[in-house]
Amino acid sequence: xxxxxxxxxxxxxxxxxxxxxxxxxxxxxxxxxxxxxxxxxxxxxxxxxxxxxxxxxxxxxxxxxxxxxxxxxxxxxxxxxxxxxxxxxxxxxxxxxxxxxxxxxxxxxxxxxxxxxxxxxxxxxxxxxxxxxxxxxxxxxxxxxxxxxxxxxxxxxxxxxxxxxxxxxxxxxxxxxxxxxxxxxxxxxxxxxxxxxxxxxxxxxxxxxxxxxxxxxxxxxxxxxxxxxxxxxxxxxxxxxxxxxxxxxxxxxxxxxxxxxxxxxxxxxxxxxxxxxxxxxxxxxxxxxxxxxxxxxxxxxxxxxxxxxxxxxxxxxxxxxxxxxxxxxxxx
Amino acid sequence: xxxxxxxxxxxxxxxxxxxxxxxxxxxxxxxxxxxxxxxxxxxxxxxxxxxxxxxxxxxxxxxxxxxxxxxxxxxxxxxxxxxxxxxxxxxxxxxxxxxxxxxxxxxxxxxxxxxxxxxxxxxxxxxxxxxxxxxxxxxxxxxxxxxxxxxxxxxxxxxxxxxxxxxxxxxxxxxxxxxxxxxxxxxxxxxxxxxxxxxxxxxxxxxxxxxxxxxxxxxxxxxxxxxxxxxxxxxxxxxxxxxxxxxxxxxxxxxxxxxxxxxxxxxxxxxxxxxxxxxxxxxxxxxxxxxxxxxxxxxxxxxxxxxxxxxxxxxxxxxxxxxxxxxxxxxxxxxxxxxxx
Numbered sequence: 001x002x003x004x005x006x007x008x009x010x011x012x013x014x015x016x017x018x019x020x021x022x023x024x025x026x027x028x029x030x031x032x033x034x035x036x037x038x039x040x041x042x043x044x045x046x047x048x049x050x051x052x053x054x055x056x057x058x059x060x061x062x063x064x065x066x067x068x069x070x071x072x073x074x075x076x077x078x079x080x081x082x083x084x085x086x087x088x089x090x091x092x093x094x095x096x097x098x099x100x101x102x103x104x105x106x107x108x109x110x111x112x113x114x115x116x117x118x119x120x121x122x123x124x125x126x127x128x129x130x131x132x133x134x135x136x137x138x139x140x141x142x143x144x145x146x147x148x149x150x151x152x153x154x155x156x157x158x159x160x161x162x163x164x165x166x167x168x169x170x171x172x173x174x175x176x177x178x179x180x181x182x183x184x185x186x187x188x189x190x191x192x193x194x195x196x197x198x199x200x201x202x203x204x205x206x207x208x209x210x211x212x213x214x215x216x217x218x219x220x221x222x223x224x225x226x227x228x229x230x231x232x233x234x235x236x237x238x239x240x241x242x243x244x245x246x247x248x249x250x251x252x253x254x255x256x257x258x259x260x261x262x263x264x265x266x267x268x269x270x271x272x273x274x275x276x277x278x279x280x281x282x283x284x285x286x287x288x289x290x291x292x293x294x295x296x297x298x299x300x301x302x303x304x305x306x307x308x309x310x311x312x313x314x315x316x317x318x319x320x321x322x323x324x325x326x327x328x329x330x331x332x
Numbered sequence: 333x334x335x336x337x338x339x340x341x342x343x344x345x346x347x348x349x350x351x352x353x354x355x356x357x358x359x360x361x362x363x364x365x366x367x368x369x370x371x372x373x374x375x376x377x378x379x380x381x382x383x384x385x386x387x388x389x390x391x392x393x394x395x396x397x398x399x400x401x402x403x404x405x406x407x408x409x410x411x412x413x414x415x416x417x418x419x420x421x422x423x424x425x426x427x428x429x430x431x432x433x434x435x436x437x438x439x440x441x442x443x444x445x446x447x448x449x450x451x452x453x454x455x456x457x458x459x460x461x462x463x464x465x466x467x468x469x470x471x472x473x474x475x476x477x478x479x480x481x482x483x484x485x486x487x488x489x490x491x492x493x494x495x496x497x498x499x500x501x502x503x504x505x506x507x508x509x510x511x512x513x514x515x516x517x518x519x520x521x522x523x524x525x526x527x528x529x530x531x532x533x534x535x536x537x538x539x540x541x542x543x544x545x546x547x548x549x550x551x552x553x554x555x556x557x558x559x560x561x562x563x564x565x566x567x568x569x570x571x572x573x574x575x576x577x578x579x580x581x582x583x584x585x586x587x588x589x590x591x592x593x594x595x596x597x598x599x600x601x602x603x604x605x606x607x608x609x610x611x612x613x614x615x616x617x618x619x620x621x622x623x624x625x626x627x628x629x630x631x632x633x634x635x636x637x638x639x640x641x642x643x644x645x646x647x648x649x650x651x652x653x654x655x656x657x658x659x660x661x662x663x664x665x666x667x668x669x670x671x672x673x
Contacts, residue, residue, distance in 0.1 A: 025472070051472065057502070062461040062495030069465020072450060075472060077465075092492075096455050097462060105443035105451060106434030107657035141658050141665070165660035195667035246669035277666075 001184060007177040009151035010040045010116075012186055013158035014078060018048055021076060024162055027054040027067060028080030028116075037082050038118060038177050064090035064115065068098050068167075071113040076162060084119035084133050084171060098167040099142030114161045118172040120213055120263050121300045122311055125174075130300035130307075132212070132264040135273065137169050138241040144168040145241040146194050149215040151181035153238055156192030164194060173213040197244035199251070203231030205325045206257040208317065209248060209274060211237040214263050214293075221317035229330045232259075232321060240270050248274070249281050256287040257324045261317050266294040288324035293317050340619055341551050343393075348619050349628065351393055351550060355385040355607050356632035358409040361418055364636040365408065365425055369585050373644065374425045377454075378439045381409035383580035386606035387512050388413045390553025391480055391575075394561050400448035400466055402459040403482040406512075406579075407452030410482055411442035414449050422639035428646035435649045436657065448477075456517075457483060457490035460509065464496050467505035467570075478506040478564040480557075486517025488534065489525055497538040497572065504569035508560040511572070512547065514579045519591035531574035540570050547577030548606040551613070578604065 004012075017024045025048075026041060032055040035042035045053040056063040060081060067079040081087050087094065094115070101109040121130025138145045144166055148154040154172070161168040184190050200215065201222050210218045215236050222232040233251050237243065252258055258278060260271040275290045296310040340348060362380045369378050381388065388409040392401065395414075403410040408425075412418055416432060424431030425439055432442050432449075440454045450466060453459040463481035470477055487493050488511060500507050511531055515522050523529065535542025541563070545556045553575060560571040578600045582589040589597070614620035658664070 057495070057498060059495040059499065061492050062464065062499045065458065065461020065492065065496070066465035066468055066499060069462040069467070070469045070472070071465070072462070073466045073469020073473075075469045092455055092458055093461060097453075097458055101451070102660065103657045104433065104437045104441045106432065106436050108433070108443050108445055109450075110660055138665075144659075144663070166663070195663060241665055242663050242667035243665065244669070245666045 001182045003180050004151055004183050005177065006151045006154045006179045006181070007038065007040055009155035009183050010158055010172070011042065011044070013155040013162070014041065015044060015047070016187065016189070017159055017162040018052060023074065024076045024078065025052040025054065026078045026080065027056050027063060029056055029058055029082050031055060031080050036080065038174065040177070041080065060086050060089035061093055064093040065097065067113055067115070068093060068111055071111045072109055076112050078114045078116060078162060081115060081117040083129055084117045085129055085131050087115070087117055087133070094137065094143070094169070095140055099140045103142060110165050111167050112165045113167045114158070114170055115167070116170045116172060118174045120173045120175065121295070121307065122175045124302055124304060124307055126302045127299035134171050134240050135264060135268070135270040138270060142167070143241060144194055144239065145171065146239045147171045147212045148238060149176065149212050149236055151179065151183050153192050155183055156190050157194060157238065160191045160194050163191070168194065171212070175213050179216070192238070194239050195242040195244060197235050197237045197239070197247045199233065199247065200236045201232065201234040203233040204255055205230050205232060205329060206259060206321050207233045207235060207248070207251040207255045208259045208261055208321065209235045209237060210261040211240060212263060214261050214312070217314055218261050218317055221314045221321070224314065224318055225321055230321060230325050243274070243277070245277060245281065248278065252278055252282045253285045256285055258286070259291040259293060259317065259320045259324065261293040261312065261320070263295055263311070265297055266292050267297065269294070291320040291324055293320050338617065338619060340617060341555050343554070345619055348614060349624060351389050352610060352614065352620065352625065353628040353632060354389045354413050355550065355610065356629045357418065357635060358385045358388065358412060359607060360629070360632040360636040361412060361422070361639065362408065364640050365422070366581070366585065368425070368640055374439070375427065376438050377405070378425065378585045379406040379583065380579070380581045380585070381406055383600070383606070384512055384514060384547065384577045385409060386550035386553050386610065387510070387547045387575045387577055388482070390550040391482070391510055391557040393554050394557040395480060396477060398448065398477045399480065400450055400477065401480045401482065402450045402463045402466070403452045404456070404459065404484055404487065405440035405452050405454050406484065407440065407442055411449050415447045416442060416444055416449055418635055418639040419642040422643040423646050426643040426646065427648070428643055429649040429653065430642070430646040434653060434657070436653070457487035457492035459483065460487065460492050460496035463507050464500045464505055467500065467507035468503065470506055471503070476565055478508065478561060480508050480510060482510050482512060484517060485511060485513040485515070485522045486520070486525070487511070488531065489517065497534070497540070497570070500570040501538045501540050504567065506564040506567070507570045508557065508564055509570060509572045510557070511574045512577055513574055514577050516583065516591065518583045518587070521591070531572055535572040540572055542572040542574065544574045544576065547575035548604045548609055550606060550610050
């Protein structure tokens with residue numbers, strides 16, 4: 001094991017998959033000469049050349065459609081969209097095309113496509129560059145939506161995504177690229193499945209379900225809570241479609257209390273969908289209403305002060321946990 | 333019977349008669365489809381190809397079997413011309429399990445990996461970016477097959493048209509973009525929708541050759557397409573064809589066509605019917621006899637009848653089919669670790 005950044009982990013996954021399989025190539029805006037907006041693809045152009053590391057025009061609809069077509073034609077494209085916000089320009093290709101073809105054409109086409117894109121806010125990028133839109137895509141049958149929070153998962157899940165025969169939306173986070181973590185040695189082939197969450201911390205008082213960047217905030221909150229005797233179990237979903245439902249249900253049966261912490265907006269989002277699933281599958285085990293920790297229900301403001309207020313922090317999570325974990329339970 | 337060594341556009345008598353047969357088949361198939369739609373056997377949207385037969389037949393005659401086509405929602409004709417059995421096309425219209433897409437697609441969604449029929453598309457112009465990608469895969473793998481992408485004049489108004497042409501041009505992709513300009517995007521007359529009156533300036537804008545041709549003359553369509561295909565196959569990049577045609581029916585089965593006059597329709601039908609034009613040419617040049625033409629038409633009628641009978645007698649999909657084919661690995665929204673009780 002080494003300690004490397006999330007960014008380097010992603011690059012290693014791409015490089016190893018490109019070395020392993022001639023059909024794998026990457027395309028996207030400024031991924032070659034520029035090295036990628038977030039420097040994920042840095043050096044790959046020099047290593048693999050322009051055939052397999054393709055700069056594209058700023059035209060999200062056609063580059064997404066072309067990636068779908070390339071997948072239909074027998075290749076394994078990894079498309080980088082500069083951010084998930086820009087994926088809205090390609091939403092027809094993602095939702096009406098990639099997600100539908102397999103079914104609509106009676107099981108004949110195969111679209112082994114990965115679309116990588118960062119989502120989320122926290123870097124003062126303003127309203128149009130800070131959204132976390134995973135729930136829009138997770139709503140759609142025909143897609144997989146992966147959201148790794150650690151370098152280990154970033155590498156292992158990206159490798160899985162490249163080898164997956166379905167369209168996979170791979171949602172990264174701008175504030176995760178510099179996060180460091182343990183990753184097996186380069187060339188040491190490992191994969192992380194796209195349908196399994198991970199228990200990040202065991203506890204008996206409450207289950208905190210989370211994914212992507214905010215996992216790291218949740219883990220800090222859990223440390224603080226532990227000092228007060230509250231043992232939180234932390235589930236990192238890793239993928240939001242498919243959802244590792246039994247991991248959640250098993251934990252809920254043990255703790256009987258749930259807090260869902262996510263960066264997206266509350267209403268009609270991933271967290272509310274999860275809450276509905278928990279009520280559906282584990283209502284009888286619940287001892288308190290599910291608590292939600294979300295970003296403020298506003299477009300992301302630019303001002304540093306306002307942006308900080310819009311994003312949830314450690315205290316919001318601690319507060320949500322305390323709202324459902326009675327003192328008597330902890331000290332009783 | 334006189335065996336002639338004459339050729340037309342380098343096409344032999346046999347090939348010409350085959351093209352005539354296909355045009356007749358598309359006409360009779362669509363007429364039968366309309367009849368079955370009226371009978372309530374076919375649901376949803378259905379867009380007929382009647383009047384535009386010379387475009388699909390002329391273009392696809394210029395392709396190799398291993399070339400691939402992508403099309404719009406007006407695609408029955410392309411699928412059949414590319415070799416799809418009219419029975420499985422009709423069965424798809426009927427929503428039966430024997431349909432090419434197992435009854436899950438319908439009129440706008442014909443597919444065959446073997447025949448290189450990569451779908452019609454219910455979203456205007458959406459096939460254009462995908463066609464570029466299929467062509468990229470061919471170029472990347474060093475194959476010498478090409479893609480033909482069909483779309484209507486309405487697609488020209490979409491951003492996808494412009495993005496796709498640009499990408500195909502800068503990457504010199506082996507794709508031919510064929511605009512079937514049937515004069516109306518649903519009810520909007522093309523002269524009201526386009527800022528220019530032809531596609532030639534659009535082709536020039538994307539630095540590719542463009543040609544504007546008479547889509548009622550199957551030979552002219554074939555000859556132009558052949559040049560475009562050869563160009564794409566030899567690695568010289570894409571081409572844009574504007575094929576001027578006319579749909580004799582409304583946009584879809586439910587369109588009473590208030591936006592154009594009956595006189596205009598009658599004028600086209602009487603003087604510009606692509607099948608009539610082709611038949612006159614074949615007879616004039618002694619490339620076919622009236623008996624052969626009649627026989628083609630009779631056979632086409634029979635095949636269309638047979639297709640409808642096949643579709644009618646085919647079973648519906650079983651309800652198990654509802655949940656199959658969503659994902660290649662059959663994964664679903666929820667991933668369970670244990671057997672559910």
